[in-house]
Structure formats: structure tokens, C-alpha cells
Amino acid sequence: MRVIFALVSIFLFSSSVFAQTVEDRLQALEKTLKKQEQTIQELKALQKTVKKQEETISEQKKLIEKLTVKAQKSQPAAEPRAVAEAQPVAAPDQVQQQVQELKEQVEGVVEAQRKEVPSVFNPAIGLVGETIFSYRSKGSTATGSDRAGGFDVNQRSVELNIAASVDPFAKGYAVLNASADPVTGEATVGVEEAAIQTTSLPDNLELKAGRFFGEFGRLAYIHDHELPFVNRPLVLDQYIGGESRTDGAQLNYLVPIEHYVSLTAGVGQGFGDAPIDTGDFDNGNFRPFGGLSFWGRGSTSFDITPDLSFEPGISGLLNPKTPDRGGVLALDNGVPVTLPQFPGSTLRETERSLEGVDFVLSYKPLSSNQFNSVTWGTEFLRSDNCYDVIPPSAGAAFTPFNRSVDSYGMYSYLTYKWSREWSGGFLFQWVEDAWNNADRTFSYSPYITWATSHWSQIRLEYTHTDPNAVSGLRSDDAVYLQWCWIIGSHAHGWQQR
Amino acid sequence: MKSKFMLLLSVITLACVLLGSAMPANAGKINVVTTLTDLADFAREVGGDMVEVRSLATGVEDTHGVPMKPSFVPILNKADLLILVGFGCEHAFLPALLEASKNPRIQVGKPGYVDASKGIAPKDVPKSTDHYQGDVHPYGNPHYMLDPVLAKTAIGNIYNALVEFAPEHKAEFTRNRDAYLAKLDAGTAEWKKEAIPLKGLKFVSYHEHWPYFAERFGMVYFGTIELKPGIDPTPRHIEELIASMKADHVSIVVREPQFPEKVPSRIAQQTGATMVTLPIMPGGVPNTETYIKMMDYIIKTLVTAVQAKQ
Numbered sequence: 001m002r003v004i005f006a007l008v009s010i011f012l013f014s015s016s017v018f019a020q021t022v023e024d025r026l027q028a029l030e031k032t033l034k035k036q037e038q039t040i041q042e043l044k045a046l047q048k049t050v051k052k053q054e055e056t057i058s059e060q061k062k063l064i065e066k067l068t069v070k071a072q073k074s075q076p077a078a079e080p081r082a083v084a085e086a087q088p089v090a091a092p093d094q095v096q097q098q099v100q101e102l103k104e105q106v107e108g109v110v111e112a113q114r115k116e117v118p119s120v121f122n123p124a125i126g127l128v129g130e131t132i133f134s135y136r137s138k139g140s141t142a143t144g145s146d147r148a149g150g151f152d153v154n155q156r157s158v159e160l161n162i163a164a165s166v167d168p169f170a171k172g173y174a175v176l177n178a179s180a181d182p183v184t185g186e187a188t189v190g191v192e193e194a195a196i197q198t199t200s201l202p203d204n205l206e207l208k209a210g211r212f213f214g215e216f217g218r219l220a221y222i223h224d225h226e227l228p229f230v231n232r233p234l235v236l237d238q239y240i241g242g243e244s245r246t247d248g249a250q251l252n253y254l255v256p257i258e259h260y261v262s263l264t265a266g267v268g269q270g271f272g273d274a275p276i277d278t279g280d281f282d283n284g285n286f287r288p289f290g291g292l293s294f295w296g297r298g299s300t301s302f303d304i305t306p307d308l309s310f311e312p313g314i315s316g317l318l319n320p321k322t323p324d325r326g327g328v329l330a331l332d333n334g335v336p337v338t339l340p341q342f343p344g345s346t347l348r349e350t351e352r353s354l355e356g357v358d359f360v361l362s363y364k365p366l367s368s369n370q371f372n373s374v375t376w377g378t379e380f381l382r383s384d385n386c387y388d389v390i391p392p393s394a395g396a397a398f399t400p401f402n403r404s405v406d407s408y409g410m411y412s413y414l415t416y417k418w419s420r421e422w423s424g425g426f427l428f429q430w431v432e433d434a435w436n437n438a439d440r441t442f443s444y445s446p447y448i449t450w451a452t453s454h455w456s457q458i459r460l461e462y463t464h465t466d467p468n469a470v471s472g473l474r475s476d477d478a479v480y481l482q483w484c485w486i487i488g489s490h491a492h493g494w495q496q497r
Numbered sequence: 498m499k500s501k502f503m504l505l506l507s508v509i510t511l512a513c514v515l516l517g518s519a520m521p522a523n524a525g526k527i528n529v530v531t532t533l534t535d536l537a538d539f540a541r542e543v544g545g546d547m548v549e550v551r552s553l554a555t556g557v558e559d560t561h562g563v564p565m566k567p568s569f570v571p572i573l574n575k576a577d578l579l580i581l582v583g584f585g586c587e588h589a590f591l592p593a594l595l596e597a598s599k600n601p602r603i604q605v606g607k608p609g610y611v612d613a614s615k616g617i618a619p620k621d622v623p624k625s626t627d628h629y630q631g632d633v634h635p636y637g638n639p640h641y642m643l644d645p646v647l648a649k650t651a652i653g654n655i656y657n658a659l660v661e662f663a664p665e666h667k668a669e670f671t672r673n674r675d676a677y678l679a680k681l682d683a684g685t686a687e688w689k690k691e692a693i694p695l696k697g698l699k700f701v702s703y704h705e706h707w708p709y710f711a712e713r714f715g716m717v718y719f720g721t722i723e724l725k726p727g728i729d730p731t732p733r734h735i736e737e738l739i740a741s742m743k744a745d746h747v748s749i750v751v752r753e754p755q756f757p758e759k760v761p762s763r764i765a766q767q768t769g770a771t772m773v774t775l776p777i778m779p780g781g782v783p784n785t786e787t788y789i790k791m792m793d794y795i796i797k798t799l800v801t802a803v804q805a806k807q
Binding site for chain 1: 555557558559562564565566567568570571574575593594596597598599601604606628631632646649682685686689727728729754755756757
């Protein structure tokens with residue numbers, strides 16, 4: 001009985017396993033069949049294409065034969081040149097020429113189909129490196145360097161650029177930057193930009209969202225290695241905090257007229273690396289609408305002559321009034337800013353706005369623009385900075401009060417290019433401190449650039465910064481040798497033109 | 498202050514929009530934009546009265562170095578068709594302009610994006626695009642327009658694009674195309690006869706503009722003055738080029754007007770070769786406003802240089 005029971009159990013178990021296996025096999029077979037059907041369909045489609053191509057080639061061949069016969073027939077009846085000119089189609093030379101050309105065309109089409117493009121990258125990838133060798137007599141944030149004085153070698157950045165179409169409606173790009181900490185020299189990798197940008201919005205609109213350099217002013221949204229000189233202008237460093245990086249969205253509108261007018265508006269969390277403590281508004285925390293930054297830019301261009309063009313622009317940036325913001329103004333090293341006349345005071349930002357006017361006047365002879373050009377670029381910025389001055393304690397010698405500071409700054413540079421490889425220029429800068437407009441810095445920088453190719457350039461720059469009694473800055477002299485290089489894909493963007 | 502700024506921005510926007518709405522339409526013509534002047538010439542010939550053609554280049558520019566002017570953006574914004582040489586010829590300026598144009602009709606892959614190189618087998622397709630090779634074109638040498646026979650393929654592509662865009666005018670486009678091709682055929686036959694003295698003649702040029710031309714007219718393309726595409730010659734390269742030109746009896750130095758005269762002139766002097774300045778697209782030098790005039794000029798200048806040497 002036990003044996004029978006065991007046999008029945010084994011049978012039932014094995015049959016169920018067998019059934020399972022058969023089912024699996026059937027499913028697998030079905031899948032294989034489906035795949036084969038799909039392959040057959042694809043092969044049929046391919047066959048059709050090949051047939052079509054064969055038909056085209058055979059038609060072309062027939063035409064060649066026809067024309068060859070025509071040419072042979074017309075050979076004995078060749079007419080004098082005058083007649084041949086009057087009836088060019090009948091001339092044997094021309095018929096033969098046509099035959100030859102048709103042959104070439106057929107061969108060309110066949111050949112063109114065989115050719116493979118060796119490097120159609122998707123996505124396009126490029127790497128940018130930038131090394132700075134320098135000597136400066138006095139390191140100071142007021143002179144555009146947050147590194148110590150003396151001799152220095154700084155691998156300022158290594159940027160990995162990636163870009164590709166996301167789909168038929170948008171493209172995406174990212175810039176990952178490994179930059180050296182200005183004080184320790186330690187490299188940290190960060191996402192400098194990572195954004196999606198529409199390519200097919202109607203009504204001349206283009207929307208960008210993610211992390212990107214917001215369009216403000218002339219050089220704030222240009223990467224370091226694309227600047228016409230070594231360091232970012234002081235006024236951009238002090239008023240924006242370097243590059244105009246933001247996490248947000250930006251809408252660009254090309255005005256539909258025959259003259260170039262571009263308008264941009266954006267909103268984002270933070271803007272640049274402004275030297276303020278954003279308090280409770282760090283990523284991940286609740287942020288009221290007023291805690292965002294808003295910016296806009298309008299630019300146009302005039303072709304004064306075919307070789308001479310003038311591109312003016314205006315920009316505005318706003319951190320709206322946010323009384324609960326609590327952003328305590330601090331230096332880069334984290335030490336809170338204090339007003340010397342009110343010892344122990346701390347400054348709490350309440351509102352900030354920036355306005356800018358800029359232009360580029362460029363002379364580029366059409367016939368030799370890669371060898372000769374003169375570019376004059378200038379940007380003026382006004383910073384309006386409102387903050388509360390807070391006493392150190394309740395029993396202090398003064399009560400809290402609000403203060404507003406209007407500061408101005410500018411830079412102007414002239415670059416002359418006299419060969420494909422060589423260019424040189426001069427940069428003048430003047431900036432009032434954003435918190436204390438009596439603190440003024442002037443600097444002067446001649447520079448010369450040797451571009452060994454599109455992908456490698458070496459720049460030598462000398463910068464003299466005047467002494468400043470207010471900030472206590474002593475006269476500073478610095479020499480920079482910058483070497484930038486690019487490998488892989490490198491696009492010439494619209495903003496970098 | 499910020500309110501003033503916003504007000505100013507609003508006024509500018511409003512003014513622009515009003516100005517925009519006041520712009521006259523283009524009287525029903527097909528708005529064609531070409532990158533270079535040879536393509537503009539072909540588009541005018543095939544399109545006739547039905548097209549309004551504008552070229553970004555005027556003819557004197559380097560084919561790879563047309564300046565990215567903001568004034569090109571509104572032109573491209575209104576284009577129905579954008580005709581380009583292709584093979585990456587315009588890589589330095591066109592992608593950025595296309596993006597700025599915000600015109601979905603002419604973006605890559607759209608019917609308005611007309612690549613004139615379709616059906617042409619490129620020469621010198623590199624095995625690698627490493628920058629060691631210079632600013633090499635990954636799709637092959639793009640200067641096929643200097644071969645009048647290959648130019649006919651480009652004309653065919655322009656014709657196809659026009660017919661696809663405006664099929665109701667097919668008869669007119671066909672008539673125009675056939676008439677122009679007949680003129681071009683006659684010209685080619687004539688140029689071939691005139692170019693008989695050029696057969697087997699060795700020459701160098703500043704940039705790699707001439708491989709298609711050389712093959713068509715039986716010339717031998719000896720080399721370039723540039724070290725690599727887009728890279729200026731080094732003293733050593735010039736020395737080596739001069740030595741090899743002397744050894745191989747290279748008799749012509751072609752200088753394209755976009756490049757400085759000094760080095761080609763020195764090479765010609767030291768090798769005993771004749772330097773000629775040749776346009777690479779219509780309008781490159783005076784009296785070459787059309788493609789046929791340009792080819793005429795090129796052949797005649799070369800033949801005159803050869804005959805003067807004899």
C-alpha cells in the first residue's frame with residue numbers, strides 16, 4: 001500500500017513538474033517563434049529596401065547603356081563645334097560626359113551607403129583641464145584670489161562635459177567639475193551644470209530647467225576656461241560670487257522681428273556663490289516664494305558694418321524682501337561681517353538687487369576673422385544691498401537699524417588678435433565693496449594668449465592691484481600662467497561666440 | 498530701482514512685440530537660407546521667382562569660419578529651408594546658430610534641414626577623429642562643391658527639397674533646374690578642355706580645399722601649407738614642405754583669400770612655384786559672384802599660371 005502511495009505521489013509530483021516544464025518550454029518556444037517572426041518581418045523590410053536600391057541602380061545602368069548606345073550612334077554624325085554648341089544634348093562629348101557622370105553618381109551613391117562615420121558620439125563627451133601657475137605678492141579675496149600669496153600651482157578645474165538630445169523635443173547637458181579647494185587644494189567633484197533645454201517650443205520660446213548658469217550680464221555665465229583673461233572679473237566675484245550658477249528654470253524668447261532681440265527671465269534657488277549664509281533656505285527645506293532669486297536679461301545687436309558689430313545688453317537680478325530670511329552676511333572664511341563703527345555688530349540681509357548694463361564692440365574682418373579681430377567688452381553693475389545691523393546684545397550702545405548700500409563696479413577689456421595663434425589685451429577693473437561702498441579696489445591686467453590650436457591655449461597675465469586704505473589691502477602684484485586644454489567633443493556655443 | 502528695471506524690461510518687450518507684428522510678410526515666397534554662397538546661387542537658379550534666398554556667408558569668409566553674428570538669428574528664425582554643405586563643413590558656427598534660431602522647421606532631421614551632400618561619397622573619411630589629426634572632419638572632406646559634377650548632386654538635393662516644400666511649383670523648378678544643369682554641363686565640358694594643360698600638375702594649397710577639384714581636372718594634390726586642418730604650419734613643416742616640393746617639382750601654390758599671404762608667398766618664392774589666389778566659394782574674389790563665374794575664374798587663373806611658366 002505504502003509502495004502504491006509512494007508511486008502515486010511520485011507520479012503526481014513528477015507529472016506536475018513535467019507539466020510545469022512543458023508549459024515553460026511552450027512559453028519559451030512561443031517567445032522564440034515571436035522573435036523569429038519579428039526577425040522575418042525585419043528581413044522582409046530590409047529585402048524591400050535592397051530591392052528598391054537594386055531597382056534604382058538597374059534603372060541608372062539602363063540609362064547609362066541607353067546613353068552609351070546614343071553616344072555610339074551619334075559618333076559618326078559628329079557635327080562641327082558650332083552645331084554642337086547649338087544642340088548641346090546631342091553632342092557625343094557631352095553624352096559621354098553624361099554617361100561618365102551618371103556612372104560616377106551611381107558609384108557615389110553606392111559608395112556613400114557603404115561609408116561609415118567613425119565617430120558619431122551619443123552623447124558628445126569632452127573634458128576640459130585648467131592649470132594655473134602663479135606668483136602673487138599678497139593673497140586676498142579683494143584681488144580675485146582666495147589663495148595664499150607666493151608661488152602656487154593650482155589645478156583650478158577639470159570639467160567633464162556631456163551633451164545629447166533627450167528626445168525630439170529637448171536636449172540635455174551636464175558639466176561635472178572637479179575643482180580644487182582654494183585653501184587646502186583638495187579636489188572636490190560637483191555638478192556644475194545639469195539641465196534640460198527644449199528645442200521645439202512654439203512662438204520662439206526656449207525653456208531650460210535644472211542646474212545651470214543663469215543668463216545675467218556678459219561673462220557671469222561663461223565657464224572659467226572660456227574667459228578672455230585668467231580670473232573672473234572682481235565685480236562678478238563680489239556681487240554674484242563668481243559664475244551665475246542656479247537651480248531653477250529660465251525662459252528665453254527671441255522677439256519675432258527682423259532685428260535680433262533676445263529676452264530671458266528666470267527663477268531659481270540661489271544665484272552664483274553669493275557670500276551670504278542662506279540660513280534656513282538650504283536644499284530640502286521649505287522655501288517661501290520670496291526666498292527665490294529672479295533674474296532677467298535683454299540683449300540685442302547691431303551690424304554697424306559687415307565687419308563691425310555692437311552688442312548691448314541689460315540685466316537685473318532680485319532677491320526679494322524676505323524679513324524672515326535671517327541670512328547673516330559672512331566672509332568666505334565664515335567670519336561674520338561687522339561694521340567697524342559698530343563693534344560686535346552682525347549684518348542680516350533683508351533684500352538685494354543687482355542691475356547691469358554691458359556691451360561688446362567687435363571688429364572681425366569677414367575674410368580673416370580667424371586671424372584678426374579686436375574686441376572691446378565692458379560691463380557695469382550696481383548692487384543695492386539692504387540689511388539690518390544687529391547689536392551684539394540687548395544692552396549694546398546702539399539699537400538695531402536698517403541700512404541700504406548702493407555699490408558700483410565695472411570691468412572693461414580690449415583684446416586684439418593678430419594671428420590665429422596669438423592675441424593680447426588689457427583688462428581694467430574697479431569695484432566698490434557690496435557692503436561698504438567706500439571700500440574701492442582698482443586693478444590693471446595686461447595679458448597675452450598663445451592658442452596652439454582650438455583645444456589648447458597658454459595665457460600669461462600680470463595683475464596690479466592698487467592699495468586700499470579702507471580695506472587695508474596693500475599694493476599687490478601677481479603673475480599668472482594659465483594652461484587650458486580640451487579633449488573630445490567641444491561645441492562652440494551661442495553664448496561663447 | 499527694481500521696479501524701474503522691470504518697467505524698462507516690459508517697455509522693451511512691448512516695443513519689440515509691436516515692432517514684430519508690424520513686419521511685412523515675405524509676399525508668399527519660399528524663404529531659403531544657405532550657409533555658403535554657392536548654395537545660394539544654386540537655390541536662386543532652381544527656385545527662380547518662387548524663392549527669397551539669403552546666404553549667411555558673403556563669399557569672402559572661410560567656409561569653416563563664418564562669424565556667428567546675432568543678425569543671422571532672425572534670418573534663420575524665418576527660414577522655410579536651410580541648405581548646408583554638410584559633412585561637418587559648418588560645424589564651427591551652424592549648430593549654435595540653429596539652436597539660437599528657435600526655428601523647429603530647420604532643425605536637424607526636419608524637412609527644412611537640407612543637407613546638400615546627400616548621395617555624395619566623401620573623400621578622406623578619417624579612421625579616427627583624435628585631435629592629433631587637427632580639426633579633422635569626421636564625415637570626410639566637405640569641399641566637394643569645387644567639383645562641378647558633384648555640385649550637380651547638391652543641385653539635385655536642393656531641387657528635391659524645393660519640390661517637397663512646394664510641389665505645386667514642381668514644373669517651374671524642373672524647368673529652372675534643367676536649364677541651369679545644361680549651362681553647368683556646357684561649362685564643365687568647356688572647363689575640362691581648358692584644363693588639359695593642368696593634367697598631372699602638382700600643387701599645394703593652404704587648407705585641404707581641393708581634393709575633389711584635383712581629381713575632376715586631373716591635377717595632383719601634393720599637400721597643404723597648414724600642418725593639419727585648422728593648425729597653422731610650424732617652421733619645420735614649412736621647411737619639409739619646401740624640400741619635398743622642390744624634389745617633386747611642384748609648380749603651383751594655391752592661396753585661398755581667407756588665409757594670410759605671407760607664408761604661401763614665401764613658399765612659392767623658395768620653390769620657384771607660382772602662387773595663385775583662388776576663391777573657394779562665389780564672391781571670394783572680385784568678378785566671381787556666381788558659381789559658373791567662380792569656376793571660370795579658377796580654371797583660367799590656373800591655366801594662365803601654367804602657361805606663364807612655360
